[in-house]
Amino acid sequence: MEDCPGSTENTQTASIKPERGSFITLLRRNREILVSKVRNTQCLIDNFAQNEYFSQEDIDIASQFHTQADKVRKILDLVECKGEEVSEYFIYILYTATDAYYDLQPWLDEIGYRPSAYIQVKSVVNTDPVSRYTQKLRHEVGRDSKFIMSYAEKEEMLLQDTYTNCLMELANEAGENFGTNWM
DSSP states (O other): OOOOTTOOOOHHHHTOOOTTSOHHHHHHHTHHHHHHHOOOHHHHHHHHHHTTSSOHHHHHHHHTOSSHHHHHHHHHHHHHHHOHHHHHHHHHHHHHOTTTTGGGHHHHHHHTOOOOHHHHTSOOOOOOHHHHHHHHHHHHHHHHOSEEEOSSSSSEEEGGGTOOOOEEEEEOTTOOEEEEEEO
16 A cells, blocks of 8 residues: 555644544554445545545546445545545544444444544535435335324324334345445
8 A cells, every 4th residue: 555646645634633543543453344344335435526535536446346345445545545634534424424334333433433623524425325215215204104093092193103113225236235224
């Protein structure tokens, strides 16, 4: 990883560090977990591009791989090359887009991640199709059926009192899982 084309690290961003060490080190130490649990790379790429952390060349490089694991590896390589600020922003995306990265929430709790004031001003847009569809379904179900009639009882009940959680998965043509989401 000595070859980091287009590195954006400068003296200002080099001073942004977590309380216990470096975000780059954190990503390197947890690379295996991230590669196995991050299933949506498009949300990451979209947010890096939106905040001008990734150039079009970076996007093309990360998108050229066929498997999600290879894309995640390349994104991690690019992020580490770009420095501490981009490394923290990577973790901030995982932290903020909770529906898209549901599997990583226990890991984020384990590392005790709390975003810095500097990184909190950066926007994160959840572009994960599974999450967006789940949000749409939640909205529609909530709008259309706030109350339901019970056959056994002669009164209306709140739907949320009778609601059961469901697990939804989205897979691509190759059978790779893009992500799972609880509804």
